[in-house]
Amino acid sequence: MTAPTLVDFDDVVDRYDPVLGLEVHVELSTNTKMFCGCPTAFGAEPNTQVCPTCLGLPGALPVVNRTAVESAIRIGLALNCDIAPWGRFARKNYFYPDMPKNFQTSQYDEPIAVNGHLDVTLEDGTVVRVEIERAHMEEDTGKSLHVGGATGRIHGAEYSLLDYNRAGVPLIEIVTKMIPDTGGRAPEVARAYVTALRDLIRSLGVSDVRMDQGSMRCDVNLSLSPKGSGILGTRSETKNVNSLRSVERAVRYEMSRHAGVLDAGEKVVQETRHFQEDTATTRSGRIKETSEDYRYFPEPDLVPIAPSAEWVEELRGTLPELPWERRARIQQEWNLSDAELRDLVNADALDLVAATVDAGAPSGDARSWWVSYLSQQANTRGVTLDALPITPAQLARVIELVTTGELNNKLARQVVDGVLEGEGEPDEVVAKRGLAVVSDDGALIAAVDEALAAQPDVAEKIRGGKVAAAGAIVGAVMKATKGQADAKRVRELIIERCGA
Amino acid sequence: MSDDLTRLSAAELAGKIHSREVSAVEAAQAHLDRITAVDGDVHAFLHVGTEAALASATLVDESLDAGTAPASALAGVPLALKDVLTTTDMPTTVGSRILEGWRPPYDATVTSKLRAAGITILGKTNMDEFAMGSSTEYSAYGPTRNPWDLGRIPGGSGGGSAAALAAFEAPLAIGTDTGGSIRQPAAMTGTVGVKPTYGGVSRYGLVACASSLDQAGPCARTVLDAALLHEVIGGHDPMDSTSIDAPVPAVVEAARLGAKGDLSGVRVGVVRELTGEGYQAGVGENFDAALRELEKLGAEVVEVSAPHFQYGLAAYYLILPSEVSSNLARFDAMRYGLRIDKGASAEEVMAATREAGFGPEVKRRIILGTYALSSGYYDAYYGQAQKVRTLISRDFAAAFEQADVLVSPTAPTTAFPIGDKVDDPLAMYLNDLATIPTNLAGTAAMSVPSGVAAEDGLPTGLQIMAPALGEAVMYRVGAAYEAARDAADGSPFAARTPEVKA
Structure with a gap:
């Protein structure tokens, strides 16, 4: 694979309008999982926080965690969203070993919160309003650890280990509408949005929002449109963006890469890309031969979520100072x-x-x-x-x-x-x-006398009324006492000893 | 002595155990002996848990001997459990190779309730693989044979549970009913089977076929026995979100009331779309005779129409496979069950395992469902089927304005010979024409024996359908009809079951 041609960032901004979209997954810090009573603590021994439900054992059934729904509603309210009075979970069907049921229970076309916004302040004080399309609830997958092979990736691995502790941990996915008209500030807007969202969710106390631990994860969607044309380009979706700085860098890199593809007269491939922390570049994910068909349908094992208006208002009342x-x-x-x-x-x-x-x-x-x-x-x-x-x-x-x-x-x-x-x-x-300030006058006086003796000319000046010259003696005393003297007291003692 | 105990109803046997005339261990042993004697021919059981059964019965005896009141009206009575409900002390295979030998780490809620009631679980019964089938021929472990004629099917998917009752291997059984899997085998074996209101019995630990249709229920040889078991297994379960948070209908009281033989004031609706053409002659005759019996008991028989029932089978065969395709995705060799270590990747192992582990009917339905849910087809198939489902529910609602219960023959024919329809899925699916609407609507229904067909001497069933949570009136009508039929016959229907012979 040849390295992509990258266009200078300023040049990109001169000729193209970037269109941003951000999808942020937040792991809720509920005590128990989304659909069962297993604990959610981070870093436990593998497969110790599991039960028939989150292991997807035959016959086991999910039950919705009320606290997770509360958290989702509070996030929705803080993002100025409308809270859906009725909505169902859906099954997103695909096979993957770290997903116990081989479907993810998620919200599809009936999310709990829709149509909100978040005002984001940039470094220079400019405020950008980011429109929120939706926030919905879903469950996390387990984790695969690929052993053997050079890359730690599945290809080339000798075998894989599965840890289902994370399987079923509640997630909220927050999706923005397209963010247009950010120009050269697109990377900064992306970072500022994720930062503002993180601060907001932290203030609600519903998640640790630690990007380094994966309790907050960001996917960056980006496309370029020829300047002023209003024609939407094909977007790429960059995953594995695990820090605020990476959000900014991923946007910047994708803008340069897209421009390179478009300048060459080629088409941007709609694909998932992975951000590479070490090189600040993105790499293409697995090329899918067929487009994924998740065969969504309403989850028959759960009843609809129907938060009453009273409950929503009660939760609005619990919102902290934002x-x-x-x-x-x-x-x-x-x-x-x-x-x-x-x-x-x-x-x-x-x-x-x-x-x-x-x-x-x-x-x-x-x-x-x-x-x-x-x-x-x-x-x-x-x-x-x-x-x-x-x-x-x-x-x-x-x-x-x-x-x-x-x-x-x-x-x-x-x-x-x-x-x-x-x-x-x-x-x-x-x-x-032994860092306490030396304030024992006896020891200090000895040091002062010694310093005065070592610099008789300075001592003479002080005696002659040039108090400002005391600074040099203070410095010497401080040096002699390895900085542990109280400088103010030293100065007083110098003046005293010189009778000035 | 042994033989006598196996011929008793559950209520009679419980009476003898609770009065200490018979011990629970004797009751269990009598049935275990009977299983040893006949199950080689019938093959109702996939697993017989002799030790667990005797241990459980011993605890009941100890408790009763110590003067403690029985844990339930059925404490000490043996039961056959369909192999679709999880048990920690016995394997749970769902009639499939893919779960051969799987020992669940948890009990289904139904299993826990049976244990808490002191009921002796004898073993796990045979079934069509993942409850998909109407003959028990799709079991990966070989078919169950009908005790009335060992050359014939016992119905399905719960053929094992129904055959165990008809062969006197157990007085009680648990079945599950997704499209008729309790009621149709009951009709085929001359036993009683009840599909409770959806949500009336917990599905926690019931290995799913189709989540929105599956419902566990009681099987027995008498309506009263079914009612006693219904009250043991019913009720709200916080582990099942679709479980109804309401008291269990007072079905025992209703069955006792019904047995007094007075149905005056009860309106019985004959569903026009579920009668007429397409039924075997003896099935139709017995149904008509049952209607006359109900009228004699004082019931008012009216005709009702359910115009959308004709689309039920089509809707069912879109909704069920769709849910199946998703529910059965978890059988991927990664955590439990069969594993075929063929290929270099997890995907290849999954594919090889599913290829080897699932039988033809399961594969057929997974493929149907995968197709029906696919992008571009969803609205035309799954979406339309859900609309039909709503229309069928409305048909029921309208019919229950005119009648307290609805009736129809349970199945279009009597038990057919083994091998007759196994290669003709559509013919097999038609078995459930009359039972499916109830599953789609989530309402309740039961099948009660309505005699034997004149032409072949095989049992037929009367289906009685009730509104959601309307089980009481259904049991009342069922018990009244059963009492009148027994009085006319001069003996309980079960007594007419021929002795099992190979």
């Missing part, structure tokens, strides 16, 4: 400019700062830590900010130690480093590393 409402409140409470708020949001730090403030820290200090020092640390480690091994409560304690003068800023960074290295709670790190 992300945009919360941002407005926080901006006011912390007295932030629009740009400061955006920086926080763009750094993905809002929740972390808020949690740190909740743990007792002043918002300014909390912001500064997360946006600067900790963001650098996350970058260095190549992880997202929320994946750093420090909790908002731990950071709040460090900030408290600085406020009370037990640490200075330099020491505080060392304490944070210790926590990040897994050395324990901030107070333990202080004790183990």
Whole structure:
């Protein structure tokens, strides 16, 4: 297979209009599965969270998880959707070893939520309204592990292992309508939408929405239309897009690839593609010789879902403060400019700062830590900010130690480093590393005297009333005490000793 | 002694056990002995659970000896369970190679209820593979033979359960009815079979044929016995979403009331579209005689019309295969059952296993259903069939405005010779013409013996149909008719069953 011809992104945008569509799967964090009572905890021993129903044993039957329906309705309401007063599940029939019944119980033409929207704020403050086509309930499949062979893929594997723990975990699939007119901002819009959706669902408390653990998964649909023509192109569907950054990169790559195909006078193949994290490219999935026919029909083992208007309104009443409402409140409470708020949001730090403030820290200090020092640390480690091994409560304690003068800023960074290295709670790190500020005047006076003696010319200037020169002596004392001195007290002692 | 016990009705046997005249173990042993004696010829059972049966009966005896009240009106009475309901202590094969030897890790709700009622499960009975068939000839383990004539079929799919009753191998049995699989074998073997209202008995642990049509129900030699068993297995089950959350109709009381022989005030509707042409002469004659009997009992016999019943068979053979094609997809060799390790990929193993594991009728219906659900055909086939289903339900609703129960012959003929229709699927399908509308509408129906046909001496059945959850009046009419028929004959119908001879 020859490498695709890629067209420069700016060139693509000059000549084509991208049309985006996003399908996001969210694994609900219900205690039990969609249609049985098995637990849903992530990471359990394979095939320990299974029963006759989710293993698809002969004779076993599904029963709908009411909490999952509630979560679906709450997601629908938060996305400004209409909630269907009546709807059935359907069976999507296809054979695959990790699907126990060889059909997936899903909603097909009768989704629980339709016709909503989500307003998405871009980095520069532009607001884009993304129209939501539908949100529907379905069950997850099991997982296949292909053993042997070079790629970990099924082709070339010696054998495969199946884990059905995930089989039957409730999923909500949220599908946008086509998102037109985003031009060169299509990659950014895609990322901002998925981010906003993630924040929204997190605020509802119905899912972990962890893309790295697969509890949130995104499929990117993209097509190009010749600029201004309004003629829709053929779309590709890119799966395996497992981070916010990848969403952006997948859109960007597909735009360049589609343009290359179209420029060559060829047709874009309607196909499923897989995003390759390492190269930021997409690769064609299995070419299907025939188009898949899922033979959908209403699931006869379940009764229709018919949420009453009263129940829907009751659930509307349980919606928490939604992300945009919360941002407005926080901006006011912390007295932030629009740009400061955006920086926080763009750094993905809002929740972390808020949690740190909740743990007792002043918002300014909390912001500064997360946006600067900790963001650098996350970058260095190549992880997202929320994946750093420090909790908002731990950071709040460090900030408290600085406020009370037990640490200075330099020491505080060392304490944070210790926590990040897994050395324990901030107070333990202080004790183990011996990082407490030296405020014992006796030891400090000795160090000050020594520093003054080493730099007699500077000492003379201070004695002569040039107090500003004390800085050099402070620096020397701090160096001698390995930064553990309280700089303010050192300065006082220098002036005192020089009688200035 | 042994022989006497196997000839008793379940109610009589329960009475002797509860009064400690007979032990539950003696009752179980008598039937196990009978199975040993005749089942080589009849082949009603796929599995006989001797040890489990005796162990269960022993527990009942211990409990009764300790002075504890019987767990149910049928505690200690033996029963034959159709091999479509899961059992942890016996295999469950559904009459198919693909589940040969499969030992389920869970009991069906019906199985659990039988156990809780202290009923002794003797074994698992033969059936057409996955309950698809009307003769039990499509069992992968060989046909069951009709105790009235071993050269003939016992009906199907529940031929094993019905034959076990007629051969006195058990006084009670469980069947399942998707298009007539309880009622048609009952008619063919001169026994009583009831298809309860859809949702009246839990389907949890019933290996699905067609989910929207399947319903487990009681089989017995008398209407009262069926009613007693009905009350044991019926009722709401939170494990089955389609189970009805309502009390079980008071069918025992209704059967006792009916047996007093007064049907005055009861309107019996004769469905015009289910009478007339197409019935064997003796079937028609016995049906007419039954109508006269009902009138004598004081019932008002009226004619009703159900114009859409004529489309029932066609709709059924689109809906059933569609559901079958999906329900049977899970038999793929990955987790349980037969596995043919041929080929390099999972898909090839699945294909080889399904090729070897399913019989011809199952394959036929999977292919029909796959086709009917295919893109481009769905509306014309499945969609239209669902509309017919709605029309049939409306026909029933209209008919039940005019009559409390509806009646028809259960099956168009008496039992036919083994091999007669096995290669002619359409002829086989016509067996269920009169029983299918009830499954499509989700209503209730039963078959009660209506004598033997003059021309061949084989039993015929009277079908009594009732509205959803209207089982009480159905049992009342059935019991009244049964009592009048027995009085006319001078003996219970079962006593007319010939001795099994090879």
